Amino acid sequence: MSVVTFPKSPVQTEMTPVFEVSCTVKRNDPVNGEYRQLVLYAPQSILDCAPGQFFHLLCPITEQLQPFLRRPMSIYGFYPEKGELHFLYKVTGEGTSALATLTAGQSLNVLGPLGHGFDILPDWQNLLLVARGVGLATLAPLALQAHRLGRNLTAICSARSEDMLMSLDYFRDLGAEIIPITDDNGSSDMANLRHIIEAKIADTGIDAMYTCGSNRILKLLQTLGEIHNIPGQIALEQQMACGIGMCQCCVRAFRRDGKTVNERVCREGPVFDLQEAIGW
Amino acid sequence: MVDLTTQIGSLTLKNPIMPASGTFSEELAQLFDLECLGAHVTKTITREKRSGNPTPRVCEVRGSMLNSIGIPSKGLDAFKANVIPFYERYSAPLIVSISAGSADEFASLCEDISVPGVAAIEVNISCPNIEEDGKAFAMRPSTTYAVMQKLRQATDLPLWAKLTPNTGETTEVAKAAEEAGADALVVSNTLLAMAIDIHTRRPKLGNLMGGLSGPAFKPIALRMAYQCAKSVNIPVIGCGGISTVEDVIEYLIAGAVAVQIGTATFLEPKIMVRMIDGLDAYLKSQGFQTVGQLVGSVEDEEASDGLVFMEAAP
């Protein structure tokens, strides 16, 4: 099965520092109906991040909302030069609702940076990113990194409707080629997506593919990866308690060397080899 | 200067704060120097490789959590090759937690893990006894006695028996462990619990049921630690719901000579460091010279005689 195995970058060692710090909220604004962007003033120590890594957030306790565990959230942007850390999140339940109550000047305790992020190998010039919904939050810093490294990036951004498409300016400002697709006009179906990607492969070629979140996109990219011999990576999610590798609650199954292995999303992930990932 | 050391049988701990099994690993060294802890306690291991329970393995309930991690284990050999050497850099004693499905397997694993680098063995007898009816060894005094006796013959290292709150016979189980040769009791493991998503009507844990830990569990585990401290002469290590230094103090007053911190570390990874400092400050402010002066100082007077052995609602 796994024709293209991914060269893993060095694993975090026990001694790579992780920080638990209180940050001050700069702003926490709605982006559209369901999504919010949280901007924190952050100390330099925690801004030595890699795209695909995440932070584990201790959501505030309010009168109505009492989230207990921390909530994992991908880094949407990290800016050592201005001392900022950004998150893009969807309000879904107790923890994210509590996050949404934060206002400028309040503090938020964050733990991180955590996990193994995306790799961009030296000989990968043409990168393709396929993101849907809040997956954009996870893939956005990859665009930032590609820009910083001077690589070409094509971002296929998928959403239910035109107005749910987020972060297009973010990608555009980083010099990425953007291909928006939506359910509303039918452009987001798998056949069309396949057509778009294969045209890109035929045109400039693609050296690596990145995605997260959608099972159908995973399947499609696995197929295309195999046919065209293109490596890829996927960011995955799982319920977490500790976030740093101690509790074993966040495991997922992967295919490796003909066997099924369990790996911790918080530690060996959240970014994994595309071909090793198992759909859900 | 306050003397924070505490004695657990032949072992002297530099302070009474240590992690609980399954909520601690080498990775925590990324946040602080693990040397400061009273001891290091590893996740329970089994001899063979195991993959653990289906996901979701955790969920939260009001102010606490449930887990059904099970015991995923890389096996004894991997543990000896990777984990024990990691902890050799520290002077804090290494406590290895083990589990098995039968008394004989338990004993043979105990023998094989009694190697240099290991200071004591914590036996997780809260796990199911496959040879009997699948109930945990520590549910009953008889099965506790039987397994602890075999374990006692298998090692010269100190043996800590980790009890379960799911029993209705706390003091009897505690005494059985003592009689069979346990050097200390860890009180306790998680309490069997459940949560259901009312929208999907599905149990929130992949394993349907799981163990309650965290603040909501504290009064129950504290009650057990108190009962055990009153009914045995070996040291009791309190564990369950401890999330502040006040909780640590409460357990010590109840009679625990040391405490284990579990779930609280998930929320505040450096909480144990803060507790060590907080305990030191508290003892100073109260004019104590040693931790020992606080241990068992509960003002229960003669009322305790009747209450300790009570296993019914008042």
Ligand SMILES: Cc1cc2nc3c(=O)[nH]c(=O)nc-3n(C[C@H](O)[C@H](O)[C@H](O)COP(=O)(O)OP(=O)(O)OC[C@H]3O[C@@H](n4cnc5c(N)ncnc54)[C@H](O)[C@@H]3O)c2cc1C
């Ligand atoms: C590595 C990683 C990165 C993530 N990045 C983002 C991001 O950038 N933006 C964003 O909007 N969301 C992200 N998520 C998902 C986010 O963590 C969940 O939406 C959030 O935890 C939901 O919490 P809640 O209390 O609002 O919802 P509830 O449904 O009430 O949560 C109940 C419990 O389930 C857990 N949970 C629920 N959904 C998820 C999920 N999808 N993944 C993991 N745990 C979950 C919660 O943490 C909580 O413990 C990420 C998840 C992971 C694992």
Ligand SMILES: Cc1cc2nc3c(=O)[nH]c(=O)nc-3n(C[C@H](O)[C@H](O)[C@H](O)COP(=O)(O)O)c2cc1C
């Ligand atoms: C995620 C998780 C995993 C655990 N794994 C083990 C284990 O392997 N062996 C064991 O004896 N106890 C295990 N426990 C129980 C804890 O060691 C502790 O007894 C319990 O959580 C109560 O303490 P707390 O409320 O401070 O967490 C685990 C607890 C949690 C939350």
Ligand code: FES
């Ligand atoms: S969340 Fe604890 S090991 Fe991943």
